Amino acid sequence: MSGEQVYRAPLHRRLRPLYFLSPTLLILLSVTLFPLIYSLYLATHTVILTNPMLSGWSLQDNLREVFLESPEYWESFATTLILVVTVVSIEFVLGLMLAYFFYNNFTGRDFIFPFFLMPMMLTPVVVGTIWRFLFNGEFGLIAGLLKAMGVVNYSILNEPSTALVGIIIADVWQWTPFMLLLMLAGMRALPTSPFEAAQVDGASRFQIFRDIMLPMMKPVIVIAVLIRMIDAFNRTFDTIYIMTNGGPGRVTETLAVMAFRSSFEYFFMHQGAIVALSMLVIIIIMTKVLGRFMAGPRED
Amino acid sequence: MAPKSRLYWIVCYFILALYGVFTLLPIAYLVVSSFKTQLQIYAGVSSTFWFTPTLESYRFIFETKPILHMLMNTLIVSVGSTVFSLVFGTIAAYALARYRFRGRDDLAFYILSIRMFPPIVAALPIFMIFNNLNLLDSKIGLIIAYTSFNLPFVVWMMTGFIKAVPVQLEEAAMVDGQSQLGAIRDILLPVLRPSILAVAIFCIIFSWNEFLFALILTKSQAKTLPVAIPEFITWTEVGWNYVAAAGMVLVMPVLIFSFLAQRYMVRGMSMGAIKD
Numbered sequence: 001m002s003g004e005q006v007y008r009a010p011l012h013r014r015l016r017p018l019y020f021l022s023p024t025l026l027i028l029l030s031v032t033l034f035p036l037i038y039s040l041y042l043a044t045h046t047v048i049l050t051n052p053m054l055s056g057w058s059l060q061d062n063l064r065e066v067f068l069e070s071p072e073y074w075e076s077f078a079t080t081l082i083l084v085v086t087v088v089s090i091e092f093v094l095g096l097m098l099a100y101f102f103y104n105n106f107t108g109r110d111f112i113f114p115f116f117l118m119p120m121m122l123t124p125v126v127v128g129t130i131w132r133f134l135f136n137g138e139f140g141l142i143a144g145l146l147k148a149m150g151v152v153n154y155s156i157l158n159e160p161s162t163a164l165v166g167i168i169i170a171d172v173w174q175w176t177p178f179m180l181l182l183m184l185a186g187m188r189a190l191p192t193s194p195f196e197a198a199q200v201d202g203a204s205r206f207q208i209f210r211d212i213m214l215p216m217m218k219p220v221i222v223i224a225v226l227i228r229m230i231d232a233f234n235r236t237f238d239t240i241y242i243m244t245n246g247g248p249g250r251v252t253e254t255l256a257v258m259a260f261r262s263s264f265e266y267f268f269m270h271q272g273a274i275v276a277l278s279m280l281v282i283i284i285i286m287t288k289v290l291g292r293f294m295a296g297p298r299e300d
Numbered sequence: 301m302a303p304k305s306r307l308y309w310i311v312c313y314f315i316l317a318l319y320g321v322f323t324l325l326p327i328a329y330l331v332v333s334s335f336k337t338q339l340q341i342y343a344g345v346s347s348t349f350w351f352t353p354t355l356e357s358y359r360f361i362f363e364t365k366p367i368l369h370m371l372m373n374t375l376i377v378s379v380g381s382t383v384f385s386l387v388f389g390t391i392a393a394y395a396l397a398r399y400r401f402r403g404r405d406d407l408a409f410y411i412l413s414i415r416m417f418p419p420i421v422a423a424l425p426i427f428m429i430f431n432n433l434n435l436l437d438s439k440i441g442l443i444i445a446y447t448s449f450n451l452p453f454v455v456w457m458m459t460g461f462i463k464a465v466p467v468q469l470e471e472a473a474m475v476d477g478q479s480q481l482g483a484i485r486d487i488l489l490p491v492l493r494p495s496i497l498a499v500a501i502f503c504i505i506f507s508w509n510e511f512l513f514a515l516i517l518t519k520s521q522a523k524t525l526p527v528a529i530p531e532f533i534t535w536t537e538v539g540w541n542y543v544a545a546a547g548m549v550l551v552m553p554v555l556i557f558s559f560l561a562q563r564y565m566v567r568g569m570s571m572g573a574i575k576d
Contacts, residue, residue: 016395016399017395017396017399017401018395018401020391020392020395021395021396021407023388023391023392024388024389024455025392025407025411027388027444027447027448027451028410028411028414028448028451030448031422031426032414032417034425035421035422035425035426038428038429039421039424039425042424097315098315098316098319101312101316104304106309114559115323116320116323117558117562118324118327119326119327121505121554121558122327122554122555123508123509123526123529123547123550123554125509125511125526125529126526126529126547126550126551127326129530129533129543129547130326130329130330130547131326132533133329133333133540133543133544134329136540138342139341139344141325141345141348144348145345147345148345173322173323173326177323205308230415230416233418234416234417234419234420235419237419237420237511237512238512241530242530242533256418256420259420260423260512263423263424264516269424272424273424276418276420276421276423277421279420279421280417280421283416284416287416
């Protein structure tokens with residue numbers, strides 16, 4: 001690596017990077033370490049804000065309550081899994097395809113490109129409201145189109161069988177541009193000589209794309225998919241909160257929504273803490289496994 | 301590459317056009333709905349884009365809710381947290397990029413991994429702490445919270461950017477008698493300016509759009525505009541024109557801003573995130 005000092009400096013010089021890092025570390029520790037400890041306290045006790053008489057150590061009871069006594073946790077787990085896998089795959093395929101088209105030179109490309117990025121700049125809450133009203137069965141645009149095709153007053157978000165599809169469409173709409181942006185940046189960073197060589201050797205365009213371009217883009221793809229997976233898992237909260245608030249019934253209640261509702265709607269703080277902590281465990285496992293699986297053996 | 305067949309171009313344009321409509325239609329729907337009356341909302345598909353525009357909804361939302369106050373809160377909190385996270389984050393990134401010390405890579409990984417921390421895990425405890433410190437419903441509280449989310453991103457991006465600048469430039473200045481701080485100020489920072497700008501844009505947009513923490517940590521004084529949006533949705537769902545108008549007020553500044561700053565954002569993404 002270039003640009004690093006290797007000589008042995010006096011102590012006060014050697015401590016200098018720590019001074020530089022201390023404000024950042026102080027802030028980050030206070031928003032992660034303390035919440036973590038506090039969540040662990042909540043998870044191991046009975047804490048119900050509406051009933052302060054109940055208290056004390058109850059880890060086993062809490063765990064049984066959340067994981068065994070009702071199927072709610074596992075329903076939310078499945079919902080989250082379906083949501084994350086579906087949106088990330090669709091966004092990846094769409095983003096890659098669009099990036100491949102934008103990789104070409106054509107008139108007006110640089111003019112239309114910013115418009116394709118617009119959804120990712122919008123406030124997720126506003127995106128949620130737009131899609132909620134587009135899907136509205138009485139006056140929404142999509143319902144109107146369905147009506148024209150003979151389906152009367154169908155509210156996608158009010159039907160248990162299609163509510164999650166509505167959420168998925170809104171998420172794909174907002175975050176495909178992010179994939180497009182990263183994929184395009186990755187493609188443009190590639191050298192073109194391998195493609196030209198393959199073409200001379202008679203490879204078809206699809207072969208070049210599949211056998212040369214995709215493998216060369218692997219680092220970008222890994223980063224983009226990982227970022228999107230983590231965000232879809234952690235942060236799809238806003239749109240769901242606005243569009244369905246977990247309903248109808250619980251069909252769109254992901255783990256994040258479940259944690260929020262347990263804590264801030266039912267005031268069962270210990271349940272909310274356990275669900276939230278389980279998310280942290282899942283995310284750690286997910287990144288470890290995926291990181292290893294997708295990056296292959298490391299070459300440092 | 302060699303010229304492409306006509307079929308290729310037809311498919312390419314067709315898919316781009318199709319996706320373009322899919323992308324723009326919801327935004328167009330938001331724009332037109334904000335200029336409608338309650339009655340026009342119900343008028344059916346054929347008149348979705350054909351109606352007499354009115355500013356009635358905008359007048360209504362500004363009269364019934366402190367929209368300007370909330371907009372100012374959103375702006376102050378976004379800019380405040382962006383400034384703090386840029387200052388602290390760039391200093392930390394400098395340490396990670398320019399020094400070699402024990403535990404450096406672990407520290408860098410710890411800072412980056414905060415990005416994966418589910419916000420909901422931090423939400424409840426932060427609510428409790430802020431309650432005790434009297435920081436609930438205050439702009440300072442929100443600025444602290446947003447700074448902590450922006451910091452990992454700033455540190456990660458800026459470390460990459462600083463590493464890309466040859467250290468010899470600063471060393472030469474220091475040999476010429478500049479102090480370390482002087483070298484940073486006169487040599488490093490000017491080179492980094494476009495990168496810092498790119499990172500700042502992302503921080504501002506993220507803070508501007510944040511919802512969960514604003515929802516939990518504010519009530520009235522420090523309430524930001526995203527939290528007010530759901531309040532326009534009544535259970536009968538009739539207020540769509542008001543929701544749309546409020547949404548426009550919230551979204552337009554960011555859209556205009558990001559169009560102006562597009563150049564820097566694309567450069568920022570392709571330099572820091574990808575190359576490292």
